[in-house]
Amino acid sequence: MLTLPEPCLVVLAGPGAAGKSTWAAAHFRPERIVSSDALRALAGAGEDDLAASADAFEILELVVERRVRRRLTTVVDTLGLDAERRRRWIALAREHDMPCVAIAFDTPAAECRARNRARTHKRIPAEALTRQLRDWARTRELLKDEGFSAVHLEAPARTVPDAFLGxxxxxxxxxxxxxxxxxxxxxxxxxxxxxxxxxxxxxxxxxxxxxxxxxxxxxxxxxxxxxxxxxxxxxxxxxxxxxxxxxxxxxxxxxxxxxxxxxxxxxxxxxxxxxxxxxxxxxxxxxxxxxxxxxxxxxxxxxxxxxxxxxxxxxxxxxxxxxxxxxxxxxxxxxxxxxxxxxxxxxxxxxxxxxxxxxxxxxxxxxxxxxxxxxxxxxxxxxxxxxxxxxxxxxxxxxxxxxxxxxxxxxxxxxxxxxxxxxxxxxxxxxxxxxxxxxxxxxxxxxxxxxxxxxxxxxxxxxxxxxxxxxxxxxxxxxxx
CATH class of the missing domain: 3.20.20.30 (Luciferase-like domain)
Incomplete structure (x- = not known):
């Protein structure tokens, strides 16, 4: 069981179909999760409306900034493969004296592909998933040196006040x-x-x-x-x-x-x-x-x-x-x-x-x-x-x-x-x-x-x-x- 500080900024990182959204929904209340897919549906015609991605991420950055400013636990549910965004989130959390934790979803490539094929909607094009898997292999090695308060492999998690971290x-x-x-x-x-x-x-x-x-x-x-x-x-x-x-x-x-x-x-x-x-x-x-x-x-x-x-x-x-x-x-x-x-x-x-x-x-x-x-x-x-x-x-x-x-x-x-x-x-x-x-x-x-x-x-x-x-x-x- 992962014990995460309360409050904290939680950045999910991993390829598509690695289980990030499922993990977030299992361990956090919906209002704590800021999902690029959900915001794509808000800004566009649906979660798979890729044309709305830029607007969705603009909203995501705004919501994350406002929540961290108020020191509210926030889970960023995106691919987490963009190094510039990760650096920005780490700096934001540090500015507001809040831990920033990365959760790495190191799901085997074959399992990601099998899950993706089984989807009835939001199926990722095969070539896009291949790129994500390749990017994840590089990202996995970078996470530990980027300045996160901690980097954890995916596991059941709970947040607790600082008094209970040990x-x-x-x-x-x-x-x-x-x-x-x-x-x-x-x-x-x-x-x-x-x-x-x-x-x-x-x-x-x-x-x-x-x-x-x-x-x-x-x-x-x-x-x-x-x-x-x-x-x-x-x-x-x-x-x-x-x-x-x-x-x-x-x-x-x-x-x-x-x-x-x-x-x-x-x-x-x-x-x-x-x-x-x-x-x-x-x-x-x-x-x-x-x-x-x-x-x-x-x-x-x-x-x-x-x-x-x-x-x-x-x-x-x-x-x-x-x-x-x-x-x-x-x-x-x-x-x-x-x-x-x-x-x-x-x-x-x-x-x-x-x-x-x-x-x-x-x-x-x-x-x-x-x-x-x-x-x-x-x-x-x-x-x-x-x-x-x-x-x-x-x-x-x-x-x-x-x-x-x-x-x-x-x-x-x-x-x-x-x-x-x-x-x-x-x-x-x-x-x-x-x-x-x-x-x-x-x-x-x-x-x-x-x-x-x-x-x-x-x-x-x-x-x-x-x-x-x-x-x-x-x-x-x-x-x-």
Whole structure:
């Protein structure tokens, strides 16, 4: 199975009757295929109207250019024997930062001729097919040096977001030598969501933790300001009574939202009521409009970093014994006292944010884990930075996962969720893939140094297949190997 990047420009190359149109129709939706034959029918009297060829190719070039400009996966279904056109398509894809892949149809000449003879229409004149076969023999040798992102021989194919390009071999590694990875369900939407049933289902599915986004109105990346949105720590307290084993935390609480000592008391209370399952996520806070709407101060970045560093020092002190005084850079707490103390000796602190110079440094110095976002290359780089500060600090990763059992299920969920967004952009944003795709992706993250992934599922139907992904990284799977 060929795994092609999504989006990409796919150039089919081979003689007539080699199977190019059949292959394209089998693996791509019709709107993705730009066919010279179909455009000949549009510009002329039919697909075999050779007099319309020049107009058809003029339209083809325009359609390909416009689709690539919009970064839409496009399959160019022509002979692909014109070197100048191939160079132009490669340059076009490169201009718009899109991979350009060639699919070579090296069908034996005798088979091409037999297929052509069997045709009831669009039969290629024998002398023309002979020329094409001769041209193909030369073209086949040129393809590998023309600058294509990849050249593949014809085979069953599927397109996937970049995140899954290395997933197939990684999934095999996970099957052969399973790695352990913890999973948290991240709740970032509450409109129409039964949080109790969602939490119970997540616990039954094998998730290790449930995290809620700590905001007071929906963020613009996900929805509208007036969408239903629950207060985080109140929600976690409710979930403590609805669940038995999952850890419960915020990802992450902005340090500007609450008096820090009060936040420590809230987290300690959750830990007591949940039997030692609280996790305290902390971050710099970024949503300025939210602060303005609630009448909160939104200090400059330097002040917020000072507040974050103070919070990271104060909270463990507050959760400890006695009532010591705390004097920080911007915080003063005369009595850092919290009774009852948390059930855990230390409530785990996770610092969220992508800043490498400040955020990761603070996480490495004071916290138990750093939570980062981004693609695999970004995670690898941040893991290296974090190890440079403190190799003992755990790395966690926040991501979205649209998961289905197979490609057909993925396609249905993408169509259900994308709205007016291009399929390619939505699929990449939510990491739309099969169970095996996600097993491979999370294996690569584990190999990069991630110990826990916090996953937002954009559709309720993702929970069951996601449970299969989680199971592949559980102790039972590791032990079975």
């Amino acid at each position: 997933a197939e071999p990684a999934a095999r590694r996970q099957a052969d030598e399973p790695a352990r990875l913890r999973f948290g369900l991240h709740l970032g939407e509450f409109k129409g969501v039964d949080v109790r049933e969602t939490a119970r289902a997540a616990e039954a599915a094998g998730f290790d933790a449930i995290y809620v986004m700590d905001h007071f109105r929906q963020i613009p990346q996900i929805g509208r300001a007036w969408d239903d949105f629950l207060e985080s720590w109140t929600t976690l307290a409710y979930l403590a009574a609805c669940t038995e084993t999952v850890r419960l935390g915020t990802l992450v609480s902005g340090v500007t939202y609450r008096n820090v000592a009060h936040l420590g008391k809230i987290a300690a209370t959750l830990d007591v009521l949940s039997g030692g399952r609280a996790v305290c996520g902390l971050g710099l806070a970024w949503f300025q409009e939210e602060h303005a709407a609630y009448g909160w101060d939104f200090p400059d970045v330097r002040t917020r970093y000072a507040l974050l560093e103070d919070a990271l020092q104060l909270l463990p002190l507050l959760w400890g014994k006695g009532s010591p005084r705390f004097e920080g850079r911007v915080l003063t707490v005369p009595e850092a006292m919290c009774y009852p103390r948390p059930k855990q000796e230390r409530i785990p602190i996770v610092v969220g944010g992508n800043g490498e110079r400040h955020t990761l440094r603070l996480a490495a110095k004071y916290a138990d884990a750093a939570n980062v976002m981004g693609d695999l290359a970004t995670v690898r780089r941040k893991a290296e930075v974090l190890r440079g500060y403190n190799p003992e600090t755990a790395l966690t990763h926040l991501t979205t996962a649209l998961v289905a059992a197979d490609d057909r299920g993925v396609e249905a969920l993408v169509e259900a969720g994308r709205g007016r967004r291009p399929r390619e952009a939505y699929a990449a944003a939510v990491h739309a893939g099969t169970v095996d795709d996600h097993i491979g992706r999370f294996r690569e993250l584990a190999e990069a140094g991630v110990g826990e992934v916090m996953v937002r599922l954009p559709h309720p139907d993702c929970l069951e297949p996601m449970a299969r992904v989680v199971a592949a990284f559980k102790d039972d799977a590791v032990g079975a190997a």
